Amino acid sequence: MTDTFLLNDPQAVARLDSVACIFEWTRSMSAPDRKRFLGALIECSDDVQQVVVSLLNVVKDPRTMPAERKRALMTIADALFLNPCEEDGRYGQDLAASEPYAAAKNAPLAREVRKMNAQEESFAARLKELMTAKQISQQELSERIGCSQPAISQMLNRMCRPQKRTILRLAEALNVHPRELWPDIDVADMLDAVASFQQDDYTMTAAEASALADTAKKNRPKVRAKSLPTRP
């Protein structure tokens, strides 16, 4: 009778399924880990517990891809073990505030931030100069490149770092070489080339293969080695 009652109650069935899922998940854990996991789960709200159970099922599912499994596990960890942000004790990271905070702790990042600031400053100044020289209004330029006038204003006020595509469109609209707006644009091209080579299904063209072979020949490592004595 109890079984029939339970099966007629979808919520009870769902809860039993959840318990079974959690039991199976924790079975292989050591006793202290199991205690920690269950303790953390019990402290969560019903809503978060439901998320954890659904993601445990995702992790167990053999059809789940490795990247998805990793993402699901990270989400479970985040749900169970709250890590308040060390900056302000809140949950999650404030994107705007996190850059200066991280840069203060990490010298290479600080260099990168300074470099980005310099790039954006130089870009905004060059864009302003070119717009003045060519007597183009923000509205007109925005229409030419297919974005909004506020976006142009944000770029001029250094509140919006342009994408490479935007720099190319702006250069075309202003009839200048992209390097005049963004001197490092070639670096972005090289990075794009590197990224395209990394694609799994990428097939090198004959010209690219030939260029790569030529470069490899020119850049052979110059290692001096003693020749081995001839065998008697």
Next chain:
Amino acid sequence: MHHLVMPRLAARAQLRRQAIKLRFWQQTDTRVADLDCIRVTGETLFVLQLADGYGLADGFRIVFCEVPNPEPDGTIYVLAVMRADEPLTATTLEILRGRERIARQRLSVDPYPEL
């Protein structure tokens, strides 16, 4: 050329600068500054699309959701950054929905309760 020595660090810093553009976002927008933005069909999730890949990918997707409080501006939660070529499978969407629910819950948790 330290871009190539530490591409991830540089990419993360630049991605963060792109994600910050979300402060100009409104729910009905299909563009944020110079980025395309779409709503995932049938979801309360949105995707900001980056064409730049910074030597790591062919572009990126920033998946986010919005919660109405604190008023008047609300809060935007960035739930995931994915490579543009990574498919938004049913499983990925389930994980993102889970992250969204957790984010909404976390927002209701007051880290400074006045006891």
